Amino acid sequence: MATQARELDPPWQPPVRVIGSRRRRRTVQARLRSGVLEVLVPESMPYRERERWIEVMRGRIERQLQRAQPSDDRLDERARQLNRRHFGSRLRWNSIAYAEQGRRWGSCTYTAGVIRISSRAARLPAWVLDYLLVHELAHLEHADHGPAFWELVMRYPLTERARGYLMAIDHGFGEGGEELM
Template identity: 45%
Template structure:
């Protein structure tokens, strides 16, 4: 990748962020216009190194992800859906996304840390959007064909809470647990 073509895009609007993307085989580095040439060179090399080290999961027609999605397509949608599916690293707020117009599904690489049944749920969820773009009752009927939907949704909700580091309030805990009797031991 050392011979990778690099294009630098300076922006007066950028103040702090520096980013890089691979666009049609060209590493595009976006940075604030105020940086010196030495700083530019530093960041270009740093981004180039990051892309060299990156071990992004493979995507494309013959990848494990596509095979898995096609298997779920056959099982829950009769194999009738046509789509592309890729892992992405720039999706931080969503587990997955679907663009029905292009039949493109993108999954956050963060899913790779989670159990297989959760990944399968997200794939089924996004595949269902190819039939029903919104979250209507018809959409949920399609998704609920996957038997572990409720379990996966519960896992994702718990995972979301844990990632936020948020503790449950006493009131919220009261809704989650049933207390028959409270006893307090007092020493002394």
């Protein structure tokens, strides 16, 4: 039921930030951070080689995003309901699914329209899961956590309660908050 899904438009061209490192000798690494492709290279790497690696890494990241898990239908339906209720159905995404997120509750790669919600969140009360979805959906419009972002998130009436609930889990209720979950 992913009616809002769409293919990535080739060629995919996120903004690129090249980060040179004195410690790095031979390896090249890339990561997508807030919609910016960061390519980490040895500081001494020549310009042409850097340009070649940018293209290689752009292709790798694009393939990873295209292989991303398909949307979890129930999570997608819930997100569509929240999109209708709080955002006037204007937001679009390619995929939304549960994933291992480590200590994070969710993530959004807004340039690719990919939202991931921690698999731990599946055990949370529905109103807390709704907050997490609203939070990540808001990132589709605002990548940062600035005032405009929080104005969108605050459309969800239980935002403050849900944030408090998540803080309680994250800070000291057992290892990872088992007592609350």
